[in-house]
Amino acid sequence: MxxxxxxxxQISPETKVFVARPGGKYRFFELFVERNFVGPDLPGLALPHFADLSEVEDLEERVKRSYDTRKYIFRGERDIDPPVEELEYYRDRPNNRAISQLLGVVRAYFRTMKAGDLVIVPPAAFRGRAMIGELTGLPNEVASVRPVEYDGKPLDGRNVVWRADIEKNKLPAQTLDALQKPSPLFLVTREAWPSIFRRAYGSYxxxxxxxxxxxxxxxxxxxxxxxxxxxxxxxxxxxxxxxxxxxxxxxxxxxxxxxxxxxxxxxxxxxxxxxxxxxxxxxxxxxxxxxxxxxxxxxxxxxxxxxxxxxxxxxxxxxxxxxxxxxxxxxxxxxxxxxxxxxxxxxxxxxxxxxxxxxxxxxxxxxxx
Structure with a gap:
């Protein structure tokens, strides 16, 4: 026999392919790979339980606090006050371009990106191996990791199962061009999806x-x-x-x-x-x-x-x-x-x-x- x-x-027609940068300067690449994790670089976001992200009424305040926390931790020689922990402090503070971008990233991770979507996590080195992961669980199934750089403050994100890897310099040309910008998360051009599907699954x-x-x-x-x-x-x-x-x-x-x-x-x-x-x-x-x-x-x-x-x-x-x-x-x-x-x-x-x-x-x- x-x-x-x-x-x-079998791939759903709604399946999408994203690129998720593993923190500023790719600093969390090894951590993300080891922990089967992807997520925005927002320490202490601390999302509450939700069925739909729209239920988190203080989402903007949480993003602003995380943004200030990250800026303080990587302040270098700059003289910056520690971030305020109380969310009410951030309620009337206006958004800037960075906050608006990060809000979009959070909404993508915890509302838009579905189980089964693929996420490419690139390393810093041009000849390093980028990981291709498949998102598991629903958008409201929040996973967390605790980078040592953030003194115990967790990063919220999503769990993935790694399906394949690919040399970073062999990623689609449009993807490499987009990586020249500091975008923390972006959608891969549709024309490149089949090549990523084949790399991830062999046959589909x-x-x-x-x-x-x-x-x-x-x-x-x-x-x-x-x-x-x-x-x-x-x-x-x-x-x-x-x-x-x-x-x-x-x-x-x-x-x-x-x-x-x-x-x-x-x-x-x-x-x-x-x-x-x-x-x-x-x-x-x-x-x-x-x-x-x-x-x-x-x-x-x-x-x-x-x-x-x-x-x-x-x-x-x-x-x-x-x-x-x-x-x-x-x-x-x-x-x-x-x-x-x-x-x-x-x-x-x-x-x-x-x-x-x-x-x-x-x-x-x-x-x-």
């Missing part, structure tokens, strides 16, 4: 969008390696189209590799020691390629006999049971293996395994043989 976990995350699906990432772990990557990988990609792409059309036939690798397709997946590549390849399409093709490649490498030609005997089970640990994506992928994979037959599938496996030995190409798909 072969058990396949297609490991494809959302309405009319399917994507998969293929990791390359070898330090060397030559043209022959790229040819083998692209031949396998084209092989599965063409045969996925034929199966979807009900053609009742598929093509061997040598023919399918050079056959044109109506909807070829978009390819994104960065294989610099190490790196990866990514595919994105409006149809299921990238996920099917990911499963077929993993089967070819891990199981090999014997997968044909298992498909014939009905001995391949499909699941998806990243989605509810019996999700439509898993069903469509399983039908495609089983049909392609059955139509290919042992010899033609073995030929494709040889190419996939040669590419794997040279490049270490891998996917997020799990296979238990």
């Amino acid at each position: 072969i058990r396949i976990d297609i490991h494809t995350r 699906s959302m309405p009319n969008e399917y994507a998969a990432r293929f990791e390359i772990t070898s330090d060397g990557f030559q043209t022959v390696d790229d040819f083998r990988i692209q031949a396998f990609f084209s092989f599965v792409t063409k045969n996925t189209e034929l199966v979807a059309d009900g053609a009742g036939r598929v093509l061997p690798l040598k023919d399918a590799a050079f056959a044109s397709s109506r909807i070829p997946p978009e390819l994104y590549t960065n294989v610099n020691s190490p790196g990866g390849l990514s595919l994105k399409s409006s149809i299921i093709t990238p996920i099917v390629i990911s499963v077929m490649l993993t089967l070819a490498i891990v199981v090999g030609p014997e997968a044909y006999a298992q498909a014939e005997a009905g001995m391949i089970l499909f699941g998806n640990s990243q989605a509810p049971a019996n999700d439509a994506c898993t069903l469509e992928v399983s039908q495609q994979v089983i049909t392609q293996l059955q139509l290919l037959g042992y010899d033609r599938w073995a030929e494709a496996c040889e190419v996939a395994r040669a590419a794997s030995e040279r490049t270490g190409i891998s996917t997020s798909v799990g296979v238990e043989n």
Whole structure:
């Protein structure tokens, strides 16, 4: 029996991607990473319990007090009075531009940002590893950390689970440009979201969008390696189209590799020691390629006999049971293996395994043989 976990995350169309600066001068990066936390750099905000942030009637006063607290702690050689603790003191004090910005940041963290949204936390170093986290819990589920710099005054924020990391200098160009400004929190441009989704989850699906990432772990990557990988990609792409059309036939690798397709997946590549390849399409093709490649490498030609005997089970640990994506992928994979037959599938496996030995190409798909 072969058990396949297609490991494809279902992403809501409402999911967004943010960048959260871990304090001024990135000073809390290690603390945020260690504590699975993101939040505004506002010591002693001390939010009360709330169902909706609008219930916190003294929110502005709390932000002003936190702003003064931070300014006092990092006063350097300046002569500044200690912050007043009583919130009433701040009630009639006018806002400035910094306070207005921080109010917007607090409202984003504790009202706008939903469970499932992704947050990129960048380090100070340009070649450091930025962390990609997924927000957990509702906006009113406030988490806290206590940086030593703030003498026991906590920072309020949200819990995250870290999904991946990425070299800071490989973040989308628009994101790097935005980081030149001191914005504590900002929304990543929508065009860059798919690349972050692929990095976080490997494979994902959302309405009319399917994507998969293929990791390359070898330090060397030559043209022959790229040819083998692209031949396998084209092989599965063409045969996925034929199966979807009900053609009742598929093509061997040598023919399918050079056959044109109506909807070829978009390819994104960065294989610099190490790196990866990514595919994105409006149809299921990238996920099917990911499963077929993993089967070819891990199981090999014997997968044909298992498909014939009905001995391949499909699941998806990243989605509810019996999700439509898993069903469509399983039908495609089983049909392609059955139509290919042992010899033609073995030929494709040889190419996939040669590419794997040279490049270490891998996917997020799990296979238990």
